[in-house]
Amino acid sequence: MSQAWPEMEEQTLPAEFAHEEESIKITGFWMFLVTDVLIFASLFSLYAVYAGRMGGEPNPATFFHLGPALAETLLLLTSSFTVGLAIWFMRRRQVGAMTAWLVATLVLGATFVAIEAREFLGDIQSGYTWHQSAFLSAFFTLVGTHGAHVTFGILMALTLLIQVARRGLTPVTARKLYTFSLYWHFLDVVWIFIYSVVYLGGRLG
Amino acid sequence: MPAFVPYLLHTLFPPTVLRPTEIGADVLIVATGVIIVTVLTRQKKWGWLWREWLTTVDHKRIAVMYLIAAIAMLFRGGVDALMMRTNLALPSVHFISAEEYNEVFTTHGTIMIFFMAMPLIFALFNAVIPLMIGARDVAFPRLNAVSFWLFAFGALLFNISFVVGGSPNAGWTAYPPLTELAFNPGPGENYYFLALFISGIGTTITGINFLVTILRMRAPGMTLMRMPLFAWTTLCTSALILFAFPPLTVALGTSLLDRLFHASFYTLGHGGMPMMYVNLFWLFGHPEVYIVVLPAFGIFSEVVPTFSRKPLFGYTAMVVSVVAIMVLSYGTWVHHFFTMGAGPSVNVFFGLSTMLIAIPTGVKIFNWIFTMWGGRIRLTVPMLYQLAFIPTFVVGGATGVLLATVPVDYQLHNTYFLVAHFHNTLIGGTVFGLLSGLYYWWPKMFGYKLDERQGKWAFWLFFLGFWVTFGPQYLLGLEGMTRRLWTYPLGLGWHALNLISTIGAYGMGAGFVVLVYNVVWSMQHGERDLTGDPWDGRTLEWSLPSPAPEYNFARIPVVTERDAWWAMKARGETTAVRVRPDEISALELPRNSAMPFFLGLGFFVLGFGLTFRWWWIAGLGLAGILGAMLWAGFDYEDRKHVHAEEIRRIEAALGRLEA
Numbered sequence A: 001m002s003q004a005w006p007e008m009e010e011q012t013l014p015a016e017f018a019h020e021e022e023s024i025k026i027t028g029f030w031m032f033l034v035t036d037v038l039i040f041a042s043l044f045s046l047y048a049v050y051a052g053r054m055g056g057e058p059n060p061a062t063f064f065h066l067g068p069a070l071a072e073t074l075l076l077l078t079s080s081f082t083v084g085l086a087i088w089f090m091r092r093r094q095v096g097a098m099t100a101w102l103v104a105t106l107v108l109g110a111t112f113v114a115i116e117a118r119e120f121l122g123d124i125q126s127g128y129t130w131h132q133s134a135f136l137s138a139f140f141t142l143v144g145t146h147g148a149h150v151t152f153g154i155l156m157a158l159t160l161l162i163q164v165a166r167r168g169l170t171p172v173t174a175r176k177l178y179t180f181s182l183y184w185h186f187l188d189v190v191w192i193f194i195y196s197v198v199y200l201g202g203r204l205g
Numbered sequence B: 001m002p003a004f005v006p007y008l009l010h011t012l013f014p015p016t017v018l019r020p021t022e023i024g025a026d027v028l029i030v031a032t033g034v035i036i037v038t039v040l041t042r043q044k045k046w047g048w049l050w051r052e053w054l055t056t057v058d059h060k061r062i063a064v065m066y067l068i069a070a071i072a073m074l075f076r077g078g079v080d081a082l083m084m085r086t087n088l089a090l091p092s093v094h095f096i097s098a099e100e101y102n103e104v105f106t107t108h109g110t111i112m113i114f115f116m117a118m119p120l121i122f123a124l125f126n127a128v129i130p131l132m133i134g135a136r137d138v139a140f141p142r143l144n145a146v147s148f149w150l151f152a153f154g155a156l157l158f159n160i161s162f163v164v165g166g167s168p169n170a171g172w173t174a175y176p177p178l179t180e181l182a183f184n185p186g187p188g189e190n191y192y193f194l195a196l197f198i199s200g201i202g203t204t205i206t207g208i209n210f211l212v213t214i215l216r217m218r219a220p221g222m223t224l225m226r227m228p229l230f231a232w233t234t235l236c237t238s239a240l241i242l243f244a245f246p247p248l249t250v251a252l253g254t255s256l257l258d259r260l261f262h263a264s265f266y267t268l269g270h271g272g273m274p275m276m277y278v279n280l281f282w283l284f285g286h287p288e289v290y291i292v293v294l295p296a297f298g299i300f301s302e303v304v305p306t307f308s309r310k311p312l313f314g315y316t317a318m319v320v321s322v323v324a325i326m327v328l329s330y331g332t333w334v335h336h337f338f339t340m341g342a343g344p345s346v347n348v349f350f351g352l353s354t355m356l357i358a359i360p361t362g363v364k365i366f367n368w369i370f371t372m373w374g375g376r377i378r379l380t381v382p383m384l385y386q387l388a389f390i391p392t393f394v395v396g397g398a399t400g401v402l403l404a405t406v407p408v409d410y411q412l413h414n415t416y417f418l419v420a421h422f423h424n425t426l427i428g429g430t431v432f433g434l435l436s437g438l439y440y441w442w443p444k445m446f447g448y449k450l451d452e453r454q455g456k457w458a459f460w461l462f463f464l465g466f467w468v469t470f471g472p473q474y475l476l477g478l479e480g481m482t483r484r485l486w487t488y489p490l491g492l493g494w495h496a497l498n499l500i501s502t503i504g505a506y507g508m509g510a511g512f513v514v515l516v517y518n519v520v521w522s523m524q525h526g527e528r529d530l531t532g533d534p535w536d537g538r539t540l541e542w543s544l545p546s547p548a549p550e551y552n553f554a555r556i557p558v559v560t561e562r563d564a565w566w567a568m569k570a571r572g573e574t575t576a577v578r579v580r581p582d583e584i585s586a587l588e589l590p591r592n593s594a595m596p597f598f599l600g601l602g603f604f605v606l607g608f609g610l611t612f613r614w615w616w617i618a619g620l621g622l623a624g625i626l627g628a629m630l631w632a633g634f635d636y637e638d639r640k641h642v643h644a645e646e647i648r649r650i651e652a653a654l655g656r657l658e659a
């Protein structure tokens, strides 16, 4: 397929879908997301079963820090909005604005990861390790897997920024940016479940 | 001698890998390796191997690589089986030790399922599906190669456990606490979890790939309800993979966290629950048995119409029953542990849901029989396997329904009755199906037929050998012989049946030898397939030359009904295979890439490092993986341009260009 981006097609379909080949890749990405949903579903099921099975933890109710978790939630929700803006500008081929919003997304994401890492370190220093109980194993693994996904997403987007800088917006880079945004929204949704089930549920339950 | 040398030697070569069988294997491996290297070097074939095969992204070549690997793994799994059967041939035979028996049934089961059945299935998916639906390749050719290399390096990692460090020994299911670090400190189970984790990622990608290929790349006019049944079963198998492998990935990953990083998911202390592992494993495991048997159903649905010269009876019912089996297979997993005490209501629910699957399966059996009814049947090797499949699978299914009856299962759980049951379905269903498909599509893959007479010898050895092996095992199970039993004393009344069973197993071993001979002989002397349609086939792959050119279709066919190729032939469109020069245009084809190979290698190094907790090696592997991914991300040259002139030349050489 040529790298050109025909004007006519652009008007009927969003940029990332304009080429059959790229559109097929987006279908594939959705399938990948299905498997990732199921990974998280399995981890959630472990967590749900283990939620009551604590070892000698000092006090489960005070284990969850709602403040930082709320901050994380706001950061990630906002970043979902900014990545949406990035795609909006991408479709209008405003590379500058697109890049700016993507960078904003990454900054928000990195802050999220930093807060989570600090929380985890704090937990470990207070003597909560995943060796201690099945509950802590499930907690660290569920939340940590999400955090690892976010980290990976940030790295992925960094390479995307380089690719866009080098090649500009082409059908290929547009598709990659779009799939990145899907991935990012997906992580946001997973986090909402983590926040409500793990943090709010843990505090209330 | 530096201090680390004895440590290294002891870690890599503990006494458990210095037993006679392991040393024998070492000799065999080194000898084969030397022969391969010498031949390749003598004939100056290294560059050819690298360019044409190891870096290929062509689905037809990937199919051949899967096939070779699967046959090698069938050999390995078969040798394991014969070792077990030798030990059980007579009372108190101590041919191998109890520890070794544990390792051998573990590697046998794991290899047969994950490294024999799965790649053989993927070999046929790759060889057939794009041709059958009128596509030029799969949706993601480079990822297809990634899948293959993840499988291949996963299989390699699993297999070296035999000679380096020690084999896993907790069964193909790897339940905790048998796998808990405290009770099983060696590297064996690390090998198991890591190898399956790595090849599992590859399998998941294959599932995605074929799902998208079938959903998005069919030829114009080929609606879903005009698709050949094999495409339907591939679609459903891929969907099953998509939904079944994530729970397995989590089960394996969390077990690894327990073993390598001291988490407490399934430990006996610290609130861990081994039963959670068992649930996750079978949430994958039951759909897995349908992942390996649905393709066989699809193969028979192609073989039977072709060799009966009739359209498939009840096409719609066949599709509905495949989809029904796919959906139902998610609701039965607890039948693998009725005896763990979930309570009567839970057990009854899962017992009934299991029996329900017999209904769509029965529909399929009847439809195959009705397809044959009144047809002009040709008893070729593929058809023989189909005819052997019907009674064999029916017995396997019936004993499955027996086992789904909870009180019966309490008696028969983990006895040889179960061993006989699942071999009945795995061999009678999956293996007979795959062998049928292999003989059927072999000419399409390689351009020559496998000799029928030799094929019939192999068939009879497999078929009769199967019943001689596993028939007696039902009786042994009823007499109380438990599975995974190393040896037994005289006086329990088991010896005669066991001896018969072992004789049967050697019969199947002989069948394998004949099969390999059949392949080697036919390479030289097999009947060449010059028409591309040696069986008078019905589906689009038979409209192409054998083997098909790299781009498959010079001109994508337009489909107007089911059995598209048969219909074209019936309408007298014998020129359908010919293309006019002006119908040929230039193509963008996928370009070979070394990235998938290196990605797989990175995973192998990571897995090896983690197995022995040599973190720096693991780090090296991880760096390799990230490097390969970066490479993939920045590589925009994944297609190559092929000029129309070039394609015209190839088509002309194939005799398919109209003057």
Ligand code: HEM
Residues within 6 Å of the ligand: B078, B081, B082, B084, B085, B105, B106, B108, B109, B110, B112, B113, B117, B170, B171, B172, B173, B419, B423, B426, B427, B430, B431, B469, B482, B483, B484, B485, B505, B508
């Ligand atoms: C070639 C003929 C085969 C023979 C003679 C054979 C024989 C055996 C034997 C003796 C066992 C161990 C029984 C025990 O001690 O509990 C076994 C287990 C098993 N076999 Fe086979 N087998 C054959 C083919 C296959 C095939 C083709 C598959 C799968 C596609 C398969 C899958 C398994 C599995 C999953 C187990 C259970 C392993 C475990 O207990 O963890 N076998 N087989």
Ligand SMILES: [Cu+2]
Residues within 6 Å of the ligand: B285, B286, B289, B332, B333, B335, B336
């Ligand atoms: Cu099952």
